[in-house]
Amino acid sequence: MSLLNILVPVLLFVSLAATQNVVDLEYARYTGESISNGVAQWLGIRYAAPPTGPLRFAAPQDPEIVDEVQYAVQHGPKCIPTGHFPVPEGTAEDCLFLDVFAPVRERDVSKLLPVFVWIQGGGFNSNSNANYNGTGLIRASDMGIVVVTFNYRVGPYGFLSGTEILESGSVNNGLKDQIKVLRWVQKHISKFGGNPKHVVIGGNSAGAASITLLLSAYGGKDDGLFHAAAAESQSFANMLTVNQSQFAYNNLVIRTGCASSIDTLACLRDLDLDTLQRENINTPLPNAQQAPLYMYGPVIDGTLVPDYTYNLFHQDRFIKVPVIFGDDTNEGTNFVPRNVSTVADANIFIQNQFPAIKPAHMANINTLYLQKNQTENFPDSGLYWRPASSAYGELRYICPGIDMSATYTKAGVNSWNYHYAVQDPDLEASGVGVFHTVEVNAIWGPEYVSGEPPPSYFTSNAAIVPVMQGYWTSFMKAFDPNPHRYPGTPEWQTWGAEGYRRIFIRTNETRMETAPFDQRVRCEYLVRIGTELQQ
Template structure:
């Protein structure tokens, strides 16, 4: 029988240390455990069963069976599907709350449960958090939903909790966010890989349905994945730490993605990386505020709130790692920050905080497709203020746009969420996102490429791995087919008469008619790629040239290496049969048979080597481990980066990268300079004279 969904891990007795939880419509007949072992038939006389019998079919029917490599806990939604004779019932009158608590870790009500295993506890000043063996690998402990920040002031700073919080949440800990179904042009294709509730098909008949959002304001929680062996050996060496920042266009995402209705799904599970490292690294994944709640900026926010609050949440998480990671045998002197898309773009902004004068609290970083759109106009009434005012008016708060109005504690979560959804209503037409990291004169003082050009970045990075996908921009490019629509995009991107000459310069530089045969969508694709993705990779590599490794991810080929496809080899669990194929099918809208073929090819040519390289980087800060696997630091001597690793369906090879050329990125740096110095001033920018003359 097909496994319908995996709903939660139950920490049980020693004999059930690798217990799994299934949700099955019918437990009659044969079924499989997660590793593919046949468990035989569930018959009325074959097993002794302990049951919780609930009258309502909306609740679960829980029983325990001893078979097939130890105990398994199965859950059925329909009690009528179970025909079992030998049942020892326990109290029938259980509330829904009791059941939730039971399903999240307690089997103490079951009479035949074995003596509990002593699991390690993470003790913090504000609470204690007990580990549980990871669902797919009992060599890894998971400390789940660890609070690292008190409920933040809306549009204000976050901080460590200042009082005891004994509760471990068993409901959502995701930050308030849009459902990506709101977006037409979104990361990863029809179903952006990794967004929460990916299995849902929200009702889009009305733009403000409640199905278009999820989450809560009290969301500063993290998960810690730790090899079990460090608790078995008190003298074990402290392990290097990898901190993961999720992507999602600064609008959606969470530390632990729900994929295919699987709560304990692959994104962003630490299993694959830890296993590849021979159980020698620790992985931390935490939440940060999203949408309006994490990224409003402009003069209103600078005067009364906290622009770029999401960056401060991320910094608080990194502070937590510095202060408390040793309590689970982590080494706070060997911390790597990893992130994809918005997560990678966030890491870039940590490096230029306050002109690079603030320690980012990590010494290594890995960015996969670091992404953000330039946001610089923080003048009174400027673009950033217009976004703030739109959000404020959606809440019924009009001029003078007092921040205390939008902080009104009487606003329902739904009212706040739908005001946030309203900000994104035009993304599918414009291809431009309303929020993200923005110039605020405190954390971000200029367009980032200028900060890098002016050497205003943190110098203390020991190693970097900078990657992008060969077709990052495909899913972010609006369907522009005419010259008028093309210029309309440029006008939205660089609005106002003062920037008209820059729009003209971009149009002349790319020359859609000559260089793209009038294919304006392909022309715009390359503009978005260069400005929002690949020139960010050049900035990072140029900043740390002696320490940087570069990758251009091209599986299966350059045309189909869409944004976020490189998450599959990093997080996909090859031991869960069908998971890789499902990630292609549901994450990128491939037909089922084609998804299976891609999964087989990825497994045979990419995944093992990908994880070897990245786990080596997590451990040693280089891709070669203790030997030499043939991936040198990037070569910057020519117009194109060379020694760039290129995985595709044919295997692995070193190549040149033509998507972040010096000439192209110098052009965009000059555009940024002219934006920030509109009166003809020349900023301290490192661009070639021929580029300056061309503009």
């Protein structure tokens, strides 16, 4: 047989494979690639026009039409984070791109697959979970889902607010980017084999905060963009109104030299990126003593975000779909400075994040969390580091998740809650423990995340990966974590009419539990003062 006879069938196969991976989105055609494990991927698909020049600080716009076929084989740049200069490598202002992962299969409109849309975290000031690979989830689902990941604008690029922005631009653009993606999914995901009528949104930290904001967007208006939601470490941060956010706009105008301009917003839009990014820094919130962890974020604008999150849910102004909420044992340890040595240190840190807090609130928090008998010794840390971490972790993450599960149950909607408690020996010894969003390594598979998983997820804790993937992919496929759960794992019961029922997840110890009474007491207080703290 001649070499030509060998090469022609091979080249024909490659050509056919490439043709099958060409997707026509009307505004552009994208060629993806099939990888050896039976998954096809399209990386770096543009879902909105570049948010640059006159579109800086504007709502996302449709992409321009491109005639040439685009090769979707490389992730798009991440959006620019706050507090980093020069502009970090791999980031850009032109960052509104998404990735799609799907099983390699004949596309049959009668057999479209459930879709999972992932919203990454980063405190609304960075894209901290970018470029996750959906292969692990797809394989865990028996090749039964399609996965979408994406970037959205953060920091001032996504969340600068103030009167000038409201009048001549748009506020909450990072959230509007997310909605733009969900509308893109409704229009285009069937071309990748996904079912637009079966979309589950998921996310962690700020991504999970985004889920609560999307569930309550426009006061709970349901446009059918998604049909279930899984929020991991949902974050209830301090949230300002447009008027309260004016200080950040004014300060940025002054720092960039735009104060003398007749049109300060036009000046900000005309700035070269380096000049703007040099001044993209955290500064103290009004009434705080020091800069917060995350300065920019969603604001109450009266429309997309009509009120504080707690108010919207307690007023029954939210979308009713099956939901998962949950948290890690030690949510606060990666946020509180390790040198917190006194009650005063702890109080200042908490006030920096929640500057509306009053001395009476702080006194109660001190009683609940910061007593002398609650101090702990860990290497290279102050005595009040762990107690302050517990206070912050429950205030911002754990107690809001408990309240969300209770609120959905009260509304008669299926709600599942989890307590992730998978322990890594080195992390336990250091005091970091089961830290904020560590469960993403088990949900996606430690080899498919972009961060650095704890080493034990490849060894002693490897067995937790199929457990988590079983529950999550079952939820994606059935809006219920149980029908397709990993064999031998316990049934994950709902929060229940009596409440506080959640699944305790630990390697070889996974079981149902009831939230302890002392945590319930603490959470009842923190939820009660939530709107006073502007959550």
